[in-house]
Amino acid sequence: MSVLNAKEPHHILKFKCKQCGHCCDSTYIQLAPFDIKNICDTLDISTQKFHEKYSMFNSSDNIPRCYLRNRPRCPFKENKLCTIYNNRPLRCRLFPLGRVYPEDLNESSFLILPEEKCIGFDTGKKIKISEFLEQQNVNSLDKLSEEWNHFLITLKDNPTIEKQEFKQSFKETFYGFENKDASLKEFMEELYQKWNIINQIYQIRV
Numbered sequence: 001m002s003v004l005n006a007k008e009p010h011h012i013l014k015f016k017c018k019q020c021g022h023c024c025d026s027t028y029i030q031l032a033p034f035d036i037k038n039i040c041d042t043l044d045i046s047t048q049k050f051h052e053k054y055s056m057f058n059s060s061d062n063i064p065r066c067y068l069r070n071r072p073r074c075p076f077k078e079n080k081l082c083t084i085y086n087n088r089p090l091r092c093r094l095f096p097l098g099r100v101y102p103e104d105l106n107e108s109s110f111l112i113l114p115e116e117k118c119i120g121f122d123t124g125k126k127i128k129i130s131e132f133l134e135q136q137n138v139n140s141l142d143k144l145s146e147e148w149n150h151f152l153i154t155l156k157d158n159p160t161i162e163k164q165e166f167k168q169s170f171k172e173t174f175y176g177f178e179n180k181d182a183s184l185k186e187f188m189e190e191l192y193q194k195w196n197i198i199n200q201i202y203q204i205r206v
């Protein structure tokens with residue numbers, strides 16, 4: 001497994017996706033609220049509908065995390081291709097790279113995933129990481145993702161997140177929002193503001 005520093009966008013990757021579709025059914029795809037909004041907008045469905053059909057949750061570290069329900073098969077894959085390609089989650093855009101956010105909130109870095117069954121490694125042209133990210137249209141979501149992951153890291157210090165009621169509020173705020181017409185940046189800011197208000201009320205009550 002190779003770890004690359006994200007500050008080295010000149011780093012070369014030798015990779016070309018062969019569109020075999022294997023990674024779509026074998027990778028854990030964690031979804032940020034903006035990923036969910038993008039998919040709901042594309043399919044014109046509510047977040048409630050989205051969760052009924054497409055998501056699953058894991059709260060093993062006390063912070064509810066939302067994942068695409070892509071086992072045994074991603075519901076958005078048809079004939080090995082992605083039917084929501086232009087609005088696919090950030091995790092899908094990054095593959096075969098993955099973002100790592102260090103706990104100390106310092107720089108982020110990339111991790112090359114050793115996906116044994118990926119036939120795209122060591123094929124195709126050599127490409128700079130920066131070019132790969134541009135091709136995958138990652139940059140527009142990258143900043144939002146960094147903020148979101150840093151926010152999740154800071155939550156680990158909040159003892160109230162262990163309480164069931166708090167977890168439920170967290171899920172409703174960040175994963176059960178009402179879909180509105182707003183830029184992704186505005187949308188995320190609104191969610192953080194809402195959470196701050198809930199958090200303050202909760203701190204007063206406990």
Ligand code: SF4
Pocket residue numbers: 016017018019020021022023024095096117118119120121
């Ligand atoms: S497993 Fe590799 S080659 Fe196959 S679709 Fe995924 S990224 Fe492309």
Ligand code: SF4
Pocket residue numbers: 023024025029070074075076077078081082083084085088089092
């Ligand atoms: S959303 Fe698209 S790219 Fe992502 S796993 Fe599903 S089919 Fe693959």
